[in-house]
Amino acid sequence: MKMKRLYSLFTMMLVLALFLSACGTKKDENSNKNGGAPEMLNVDLKVPEQADKGTTVKFDANVTQGGEAVKDADEVKYQVWMDGMKDDSKMLDAKNEKDGHYTAENTFNEDGVYYVQVHVTARDMHNMPKTKITIGNPEAAEDHDHADGDHHDSSVDIHFMKPETISANQNVTLTAHIMKENQPLENADVRFEIWQDGSDKHEYIDAKAASTGQYKSSYTFKNTGKYNVKIHVENKVGLHEHIEQTVEVK
Structure with missing residues (x-):
């Protein structure tokens, strides 16, 4: 009788152990699926390679994450410029x-x-992927494209995500997204150079990689007014690019 009880108790413990093991496995599967680092944001940009002058061209960006459509993007804008004239680019709301x-x-x-x-x-x-489109006479466009190599647009794209509001004496996060040839740039040395408009004092703040192609740092603007922010991007193979932006501190 005693042996029978021990056998029943052993059987119950074995069943309980198997049940808990199955639950743990299921939990781990869900954790791998939903936990950890988020999936990268993928953007498939579709633009015709060529179009006639004076025609209306449609741009399409298919945004996905983990194979699923992203229907709730915070902001999507198209930037368009002629080769060598990025400073005169225009922005289009999507x-x-x-x-x-x-x-x-x-x-x-x-x-x-x-x-x-x-x-x-x-x-x-x-x-922020980009592509090229040739408008009108391909030969004329090609001549323009090779007219002055110094003015060709860099394969490195730097995007500064300006904080919505910046108040003096409050710490803010500075974020730069960096891509090279339409791929997030990893293992880069990124610094924010910051100075108030009209001042000779420049501060250099090192940024750290927060995720693939994303670099962050924190900074406290001490005074109100206009500040200049220059983002320097370098790596061990000789890359050195930068962009300069302005922010308003209230």
Whole structure:
């Protein structure tokens, strides 16, 4: 009788152990699926390679994360400029098609080679692939494209995510998203150079990689007014790029 009780108790413990093991395995599977680092934000940019001058061209960006459509992007804008004239670029608001696609249209009125870059901000991430489109006479566009190599647009793209509001004497997070040839740039040395407009005092703040292609640092602006922020990007193979932006501190 005693042996029978011990056998029953052993059987119950074995069943309980198997049940707990199965639950633990299920929990681990869910953790691997839902926990850990979030999936990268993927953007598939579709722009025709060529179009006639004066025609309206449609741009389409398909935004996904982990294979699923991102229908709730915070902001999607298209930036368009002629080769060598990025300072004169224009920004277009994208239309959310509610299925992960974000579209815009633009009419090109001059022959030439143009860049189209989409800036997608969603789920605390940013992606900004770009491509080229030739408008009008391909030979004329090619001549323009090779007219002056010093003015060709860099394969490195730096995007500074300005804080929505900056108050004096309050710590803020500075974020830079960096891509090279449409891929997030890893293992880069990134610094923020900051100085108030009209001042000769420049401060250099090292940024740390927060995720793939994303670099962050924190800083406290001591005074109100206009500040300049220059982002320096370097790596061990000789890369050195930078952009300069301005922010207003209240």
